[in-house]
Amino acid sequence: MGYDSFGLPAEQYAIQTGQHPAITTEENLKRYRYQLDQLGFSFDWDREVRTSDPNYYKWTQWIFKQIYNAWYNVTANKAQSIDDLMVIFENEGNETVKAHTSCTTIFSASDWKGFSEAEKQKILMQYRLTYLADSWVNWCPALGTVLANDEIKDGVSERGGHPVEQKLMRQWSMRITAYAERLIQDLDEVDWSESIKDQQKNWIGKSIGASVVFQTENGDAIEVFTTRPDTIFGVSFMVLAPEHPLVNKITTEKYQENVAQYQKQTGLRTERDRQADIKTISGAFTGAYAIHPFTGKKLEIWIADYVLASYGTGAVMAVPCGDQRDHDFAGHFGIEIINIFKGIEISEKAYAEKDAVIANSDFLSDLPVKEAIRAAIVAIEEKGIGKGQTNYRLRDAVFSRQRYWGEPFPVYYKNEIPYLVSDEALPVTLPEIDKYLPTSDGEPPLARAKREDWNAFDGDRMEYNTMPGWAGSSWYFLRYMDPHNEKAFVSKEKADYWNQVDLYIGGSEHATGHLLYSRFWTKFLFDMGFISFTEPFKKMINQGMILGRSSFVYRYILDPIFQSNELSENDNELIIKFIKENQVYLSKDLHETSKKNSLDSIRKFIEEKKSLFNKTNGHIAFSDSNLKYVNALYADIHLIDNDKLDIEGFRNWLPDYKNAEFILSDDGTYTCGNEVEKMSKSKYNVQTPDELVEKFGADTLRCYEMFLGPLEQAKPWDTKGINGVHNFLRKFWRLFHDANNNFVVSDGLADKASLKTLHKTIKKIQDDLERYSFNTAVSNFMIATNELTEQKCNNREVLSQLLILLSPYAPHITEELWALLGNEKSITQTVFPNFDPAYLVEAEFAYPVSFNGKMRFTLPLPTDMDKEAVEKAVLENEQTLKYLDGNSPKKVIVVQGKIVNIVL
């Protein structure tokens, strides 16, 4: 059991209240612990971890150091120590090194030896798996921090929904892109839902194709990536992203104004706007031309915002016949559309399927697409204008947060060069600061700490950023295995013993965040030899969310009709005031009827209001009115029982509703509407387990939650059925007690029927458990209880076994009954009952007899009766004769112990 206890909510709360987040976090954890204990969960608290505990984040910092001191060797396809890389650099420079790196310069061994320390560090930084670099990040001003891509939904921060902008900042990043291919490949090894795997694949976004260089007329090179090199003869123009660095260089004088205008126009629009508006086709011609590498033809170079700077090279070769966007663009600007597909009409729309045959394409003609792709790559490579290449959409993950409540980096700076804090000095603990806010010159909160506030100060200054939420959560499962180890984050022996997490139950919202990062760190730790497995979570079940059920009242206002149409401003004010003061809430059935304004109860209300108004405002009397619907308002679900509103309670709930008037249904009650949605304070539909535990007990709550339906399915939290589960537990208790609640069980041998019930139940519970079907398990307990009640069974042996089966579901009641039975040790220490099929053997089976597949009646026959005898017995049966009605059956199918089907 552990808590991922660093993060934004605690810090936001700290800013608001001025309390140290460690204190509020501690309070919250106490509350969680209370709730968990109250529910009777049997966690091993000796293994408790907290990501915000220095004893834990010491090792998060240590892992960071390992990642810093590693590079990705593409040849070996794994991470290796940076020391190995330095040896290679010493001996042969970097020319032979195949690595995931942002380093573009090539140097020899002697170059390397000649470099200054700062130069060497700068180069190594470009190889490290976590590196400091100026990168474009998602800056969220409202939260005062950068966010990772997975922390942004629909262009705004996932937490709080604040706007996000692009900003160039010096940040730590994790080179997760080095693992892109393995993160896709290894998904085959894990037993996860397709939807999560797809989400990850999608996020990583692998595309296979080729990178091709097109020369421009004046000698600049435009590199493009394409997944369809086979369509290269269909290229009729080039498009660059408006932000592409080459744009300003190649634009001819004549078009400069136009291009600048277009760049400005797209610059004004946010990324989100540009994505939302995919219908408008826009672009600008640069006046420059590229040369087709095979045909030598001149290709116009355009800029357009449908090409994204952030993907691939920020440039495309446009093939209008094969890509709809290119087709639209060509059509809009009157650019030539070349058809390179045999027998396919492309004048209306592009043909993007990969089942065509290429035509009109020199050496690629007559080849099917797949072969043409291969042939094209060969030709491109031979010509030296490009190469086959695989691209990933995945970006390196930004690892810095400009926040206080997170892991400090084990990093200090000397002359602004980062250095690692030594292992002996770890953990670098969070210093106390005066305010949890950025400094006046925009530095993160940690910049407020003075030299002496740090426990491990070194160099000129410490790193001011802290680690993101996913740092601590990427490896906690490893710490569970060895939570108190002071020498290692986990010992190799323990990691080998426990191995992977057998079952991970969690929500699918972590698909592209936590679940991807944990996989990344696990692979890294594997590469470095610290653990022996490459995937953290062997099997995963995505539990459905428990949703809330919100209740609504329907608000109406009067819509009066006046005879006089000469109303003064003063009159209007009076009327508006009157309408405001006389709102009314309609019961759901009235709200839903179309003829509501002619209903008696509503007429009566209107008449009353009319005379009230007219009495005081005679000169502007209104002649009639309708009720006009305004909106539905959330009503606190605690004021509602079975959709019926507690009207007095509602009036006392919020000052606005003090004088609320209601028009009730015929039965004198107010019925609320309802909707199933996420639980949220603003919807007044939150139910905490505490209230239910108090009302029904933890056992009832646990069983009911399981009884609701399949684990994976989202479902509304509706307590209507909870009584049924509660009654079941009472009924179960009564098996052990007489009418006066005295504990009575009988010794000796149990009835055959009771033993059958018991063993049937053992079998079912076992099966249900194996397929995580907890809802059917609870019903099977109910069935067993009903049967034993019917049998008046209070046999010690049978009831003891049943208790054990039920104990994980309802630990409290079973433990108590277990003690009453005279057991001294806890029920959790006993052995699971053994299933014996012998008790289920029946002498007779009631065969369902169907005619043409329709079941008509059942016929009890001995179980051991063979097929022929069953057929004979059925055909001779009186009821069969009735259904045969003198006809002879065409065919009789007998499945022994299952069914008889007679075909007429």
Added chain:
RNA sequence: GCGGGUGUGGUGAAAUUGGUAGACAUGCUAGACUUAGGAUCUAGUGCUUCACGGCGUGUGGGUUCGAGUCCCUCCACCCGCACCA
């Protein structure tokens, strides 16, 4: 648009390998008991029909002796991705 998922009574759902559709619970109806309760017990409850019977697992088709379950078509809803070259 692409990918994934889900469609069964008034409601939550069950049916594990193609073999009695709706178990279990809730809700509702009627009744019993009673220190009047969120208690306990009995009977009924998919739709339709007075009944015999007929119909019934989102739609339409197919395979099969037999389909909620397998195959194809379409529809609805939910989730994720989306100008990804």
